[in-house]
Amino acid sequence: xxxxxxxxxxxxxxxxxxxxxxxxxxxxxxxxxxxxxxxxxxxxxxxxxxxxxxxxxxxxxxxxxxxxxxxxxxxxxxxxxxxxxxxxxxxxxxxxxxxxxxxxxxxxxxxxxxxxxxxxxxxxxxxxxxxxxxxxxxxxxxxxxxxxxxxxxxxxxxxxxxxxxxxxxxxxxxxxxxxxxxxxxxxxxxxxxxxxxxxxxxxxxxxxxxxxxxxxxxxxxxxxxxxxxxxxxxxxxxxxxxxxxxxxxxxxxxxxxxxxxxxxxxxxxxxxxxxxxxxxxxxxxxxxxxxxxxxxxxxxxxxxxxxxxxxxxxxxxxxxxxxxxxxxxxxxxxxxxxxxxxxxxxxxxxxxxxxxxxxxxxxxxxxxxxxxxxxxxxxxxxxxxxxxxxxxxxxxxxxxxxxxxxxxxxxxxxxxxxxxxxxxxxxxxxxxxxxxxxxxxxxxxxxxxxxxxxxxxxxxxxxxxxxxxxxxxxxxxxxxxxxxxxxxxxxxxxxxxx
Amino acid sequence: xxxxxxxxxxxxxxxxxxxxxxxxxxxxxxxxxxxxxxxxxxxxxxxxxxxxxxxxxxxxxxxxxxxxxxxxxxxxxxxxxxxxxxxxxxxxxxxxxxxxxxxxxxxxxxxxxxxxxxxxxxxxxxxxxxxxxxxxxxxxxxxxxxxxxxxxxxxxxxxxxxxxxxxxxxxxxxxxxxxxxxxxxxxxxxxxxxxxxxxxxxxxxxxxxxxxxxxxxxxxxxxxxxxxxxxxxxxxxxxxxxxxxxxxxxxxxxxxxxxxxxxxxxxxxxxxxxxxxxxxxxxxxxxxxxxxxxxxxxxxxxxxxxxxxxxxxxxxxxxxxxxxxxxxxxxxxxxxxxxxxxxxxxxxxxxxxxxxxxxxxxxxxxxxxxxxxxxxxxxxxxxxxxxxxxxxxxxxxxxxxxxxxxxxxxxxxxxxxxxxxxxxxxxxxxxxxxxxxxxxxxxxxxxxxxxxxxxxxxxxxxxxxxxxxxxxxxxxxxxxxxxxxxxxxxxxxxxxxx
Numbered sequence: 004x005x006x007x008x009x010x011x012x013x014x015x016x017x018x019x020x021x022x023x024x025x026x027x028x029x030x031x032x033x034x035x036x037x038x039x040x041x042x043x044x045x046x047x048x049x050x051x052x053x054x055x056x057x058x059x060x061x062x063x064x065x066x067x068x069x070x071x072x073x074x075x076x077x078x079x080x081x082x083x084x085x086x087x088x089x090x091x092x093x094x095x096x097x098x099x100x101x102x103x104x105x106x107x108x109x110x111x112x113x114x115x116x117x118x119x120x121x122x123x124x125x126x127x128x129x130x131x132x133x134x135x136x137x138x139x140x141x142x143x144x145x146x147x148x149x150x151x152x153x154x155x156x157x158x159x160x161x162x163x164x165x166x167x168x169x170x171x172x173x174x175x176x177x178x179x180x181x182x183x184x185x186x187x188x189x190x191x192x193x194x195x196x197x198x199x200x201x202x203x204x205x206x207x208x209x210x211x212x213x214x215x216x217x218x219x220x221x222x223x224x225x226x227x228x229x230x231x232x233x234x235x236x237x238x239x240x241x242x243x244x245x246x247x248x249x250x251x252x253x254x255x256x257x258x259x260x261x262x263x264x265x266x267x268x269x270x271x272x273x274x275x276x277x278x279x280x281x282x283x284x285x286x287x288x289x290x291x292x293x294x295x296x297x298x299x300x301x302x303x304x305x306x307x308x309x310x311x312x313x314x315x316x317x318x319x320x321x322x323x324x325x326x327x328x329x330x331x332x333x334x335x336x337x338x339x340x341x342x343x344x345x346x347x348x349x350x351x352x353x354x355x356x357x358x359x360x361x362x363x364x365x366x367x368x369x370x371x372x373x374x375x376x377x378x379x380x381x382x383x384x385x386x387x388x389x390x391x392x393x394x395x396x397x398x399x400x401x402x403x404x405x406x407x408x409x410x411x412x413x414x415x416x417x418x419x420x421x422x423x424x425x426x427x428x429x430x431x432x433x434x435x436x437x438x439x440x441x442x443x444x445x446x447x448x449x450x451x452x453x454x455x456x457x458x459x460x461x462x463x464x465x466x467x468x469x470x471x472x473x474x475x476x477x478x479x480x481x482x483x484x485x486x487x488x489x490x491x492x493x494x495x496x497x498x499x500x501x
Numbered sequence: 502x503x504x505x506x507x508x509x510x511x512x513x514x515x516x517x518x519x520x521x522x523x524x525x526x527x528x529x530x531x532x533x534x535x536x537x538x539x540x541x542x543x544x545x546x547x548x549x550x551x552x553x554x555x556x557x558x559x560x561x562x563x564x565x566x567x568x569x570x571x572x573x574x575x576x577x578x579x580x581x582x583x584x585x586x587x588x589x590x591x592x593x594x595x596x597x598x599x600x601x602x603x604x605x606x607x608x609x610x611x612x613x614x615x616x617x618x619x620x621x622x623x624x625x626x627x628x629x630x631x632x633x634x635x636x637x638x639x640x641x642x643x644x645x646x647x648x649x650x651x652x653x654x655x656x657x658x659x660x661x662x663x664x665x666x667x668x669x670x671x672x673x674x675x676x677x678x679x680x681x682x683x684x685x686x687x688x689x690x691x692x693x694x695x696x697x698x699x700x701x702x703x704x705x706x707x708x709x710x711x712x713x714x715x716x717x718x719x720x721x722x723x724x725x726x727x728x729x730x731x732x733x734x735x736x737x738x739x740x741x742x743x744x745x746x747x748x749x750x751x752x753x754x755x756x757x758x759x760x761x762x763x764x765x766x767x768x769x770x771x772x773x774x775x776x777x778x779x780x781x782x783x784x785x786x787x788x789x790x791x792x793x794x795x796x797x798x799x800x801x802x803x804x805x806x807x808x809x810x811x812x813x814x815x816x817x818x819x820x821x822x823x824x825x826x827x828x829x830x831x832x833x834x835x836x837x838x839x840x841x842x843x844x845x846x847x848x849x850x851x852x853x854x855x856x857x858x859x860x861x862x863x864x865x866x867x868x869x870x871x872x873x874x875x876x877x878x879x880x881x882x883x884x885x886x887x888x889x890x891x892x893x894x895x896x897x898x899x900x901x902x903x904x905x906x907x908x909x910x911x912x913x914x915x916x917x918x919x920x921x922x923x924x925x926x927x928x929x930x931x932x933x934x935x936x937x938x939x940x941x942x943x944x945x946x947x948x949x950x951x952x953x954x955x956x957x958x959x960x961x962x963x964x965x966x967x968x969x970x971x972x973x974x975x976x977x978x979x980x981x982x983x984x985x986x987x988x989x990x991x992x993x994x995x996x997x998x999x
Contacts, residue, residue, distance in 0.1 A: 192849030201699030295793015351690030420690035
């Protein structure tokens with residue numbers, strides 16, 4: 004299916020003609036930087052890396068790669084945590100970092116149009132003076148790109164109130180894996196026809212490459228109140244979360260950290276000074292109109308007290324609030340202070356199962372002998388267990404991976420899901436079977452076939468093969484036949500248009 | 502493609518065996534009630550109507566119809582406004598009204614599971630005593646079903662703050678057009694893999710039949726404040742809407758009615774007493790925590806005054822609020838008081854283009870000599886022009902239809918869309934070309950092919966044929982070939998599972 008190395012000379016010649024030598028990387032030492040993303044457990048070398056600057060350049064390179072059956076994948080900032088941008092088939096990596104422009108802002112109608120390489124936080128910075136911001140805020144927001152956020156349907160601390168990326172992208176121009184360019188979604192009004200935009204958001208780069216992205220921007224809330232609450236037990240903290248939501252309050256964010264996570268954070272530069280013997284801390288934020296927000300904050304403090312909080316305080320200044328948030332946002336990095344290696348897991352559970360699943364995680368930690376820190380978006384039940392291990396000890400990497408998989412199983416058994424915001428990628432492709440049977444997976448695979456008939460675009464990610472028995476070969480042959488017909492159909496469509 | 506009438510005897514025998522005679526309708530006078538839905542401009546007789554009570558019954562009948570190449574379509578309460586449930590190919594109508602159970606409620610985790618025939622408002626009634634409700638509130642909510650809401654991605658007055666149906670459905674069990682049963686979405690956590698749920702919501706019954714639907718329920722807001730503001734000019738009302746949103750207030754609803762709509766309403770039983778010479782009235786509602794809500798209401802009143810409001814008042818009692826809302830919700834029906842016939846249109850525009858598009862509607866009214874009332878969700882720019890005509894006057898039906906189409910064109914030209922919440926169905930299938938080119942439509946058609954390979958399930962709705970030139974025949978042959986391969990693939994999948 005893939006072209007031989009002998010043909011690579013032609014490929015590089017084509018790429019260099021199209022992009023010029025400064026926008027093509029093909030030497031081994033250059034390619035090494037692109038062998039993985041934020042998921043480092045697996046790596047693979049790309050065939051080349053290119054840096055398009057326009058939709059037309061993306062379409063041209065994709066059309067060429069499609070015609071010559073060369074695998075390829077798109078890449079943003081490479082901060083993904085499940086290996087979505089990891090080359091596993093000697094792909095040509097199409098880096099979108101040079102397509103980083105803000106194309107248009109419409110403040111009155113709350114829309115902005117960006118190129119895919121635009122950095123998430125930069126958008127907020129550019130519209131902040133006028134009083135606006137872009138809501139989705141993954142921890143990596145200072146470097147990750149909105150194109151990457153689209154691919155992974157990125158979340159963030161404030162998605163409890165504001166929703167994940169799919170709620171904030173309203174339209175996109177997309178280069179399909181065949182090189183065709185389509186416009187999907189609608190700048191105003193909900194999707195009509197089939198919601199192809201919803202399909203592409205979160206498709207982890209397997210259905211095409213977005214080259215223009217229209218997002219909602221929001222007016223900055225008039226006021227914000229942030230509370231930090233420390234609890235003797237995880238159960239008390241968990242009950243507090245359930246009660247706050249049950250009272251009809253929708254906080255902008257409710258974050259939880261457990262004892263080990265607090266220890267890690269206190270060892271780093273973000274020193275909040277958590278007591279050593281508390282089991283859980285909650286960071287609770289509400290925002291909105293200034294009128295009445297004090298009362299809402301007071302109600303939250305009251306609910307904390309009902310559940311035996313040891314101490315709870317509302318931030319007295321912007322500086323205090325910023326310190327608390329840094330301490331939370333840097334928790335992943337701080338884990339490096341207490342362990343040579345760690346895996347960040349990402350499961351979702353019903354809020355009410357928090358204590359139960361935390362107990363199971365504790366049990367897995369004791370059984371495996373691996374420490375597990377927990378840092379998570381408690382409000383929407385999105386856990387991030389950090390499994391600490393030492394890759395220098397033989398077998399520990401595999402053990403940590405197995406423990407991660409067991410945690411995901413516990414999430415699914417509790418009625419939850421195997422990923423909240425980090426995606427499936429290569430990391431969790433087998434765990435998809437915990438949630439979907441062969442018919443479900445066949446339906447998903449069929450959708451991929453439509454847009455990605457030759458499976459050249461980020462193959463081997465997201466959807467596992469529907470079945471593993473002997474007959475799978477026959478099925479694959481049928482899929483390939485189907486792809487053939489589809490290619491004909493597309494040629495036909497192109498003919499009709501020309 | 503469809504079986505001949507000669508085979509109908511076998512079909513009716515099968516249906517009667519499966520459902521018993523009381524759950525099969527096949528006589529002409531019985532079928533007449535199913536010849537259209539709320540869109541009455543086109544009608545067609547179904548071959549039969551059946552009333553399944555379980556997922557398994559739905560799967561059995563669909564599998565039989567698929568195998569025997571008999572067209573079919575699902576139907577809820579038949580309140581749709583774009584002809585989505587209208588039989589245009591002698592379909593077997595699968596009515597879901599008997600599948601109307603509330604299967605499960607999880608108050609702590611804010612989820613409910615219903616069958617598709619469950620009436621929208623009944624869900625809120627059943628959970629209201631505990632303090633919860635289901636947010637999407639189309640005007641037909643007292644009779645329409647949640648299955649129908651899923652198919653049409655229904656909106657409603659309060660979707661400005663709370664979002665349309667797709668934001669409230671988290672998972673579903675779906676019988677595909679082949680009879681396969683799949684589970685899509687996730688009760689907790691966002692969709693993983695491809696967002697097939699997002700694809701099925703709003704697919705207007707063309708991708709399958711949902712038989713179990715998991716929805717979000719919300720805690721009722723602690724307090725509500727509703728203001729009624731009357732303006733001398735549409736422009737002042739429109740600027741008020743823009744300014745309220747610009748102030749960072751997100752009202753639960755902002756509804757607008759123009760002069761003709763107010764006249765109609767005042768002639769009906771919902772007598773508010775609008776002055777005859779005002780051009781526009783706004784109904785503005787905010788909800789949330791009680792603390793501070795008065796201040797928000799006061800801010801809204803202040804903004805109205807900045808834009809020359811003639812009178813504005815906040816509802817003094819629940820009764821007054823209910824009267825105002827009845828007057829708005831019954832506006833469609835009340836139009837029957839001023840015109841023998843009318844078409845409800847449904848376009849979306851950027852909020853800031855409100856005055857401009859209203860002027861174009863006025864111009865079309867003058868040119869055509871047809872009166873047009875306007876009732877709409879102003880907050881999200883979702884217009885509902887009511888085009889008044891008299892079907893007894895030769896040519897007026899066609900004229901009204903043409904005016905409707907011109908209004909949609911004006912919406913698209915202003916950067917908007919041809920439907921906000923009523924769907925495409927048969928009504929707007931040609932207007933899809935205003936928004937999508939052949940490549941875009943081919944991508945949509947390809948998605949339909951995946952789930953609906955023989956195009957038996959609600960054919961001829963939603964997506965127009967990608968092209969109309971001579972070569973379209975060749976293209977269709979390719980599509981059929983592709984369908985063939987896909988059927989083989991599915992047979993294969995079934996073999997694998999058995």
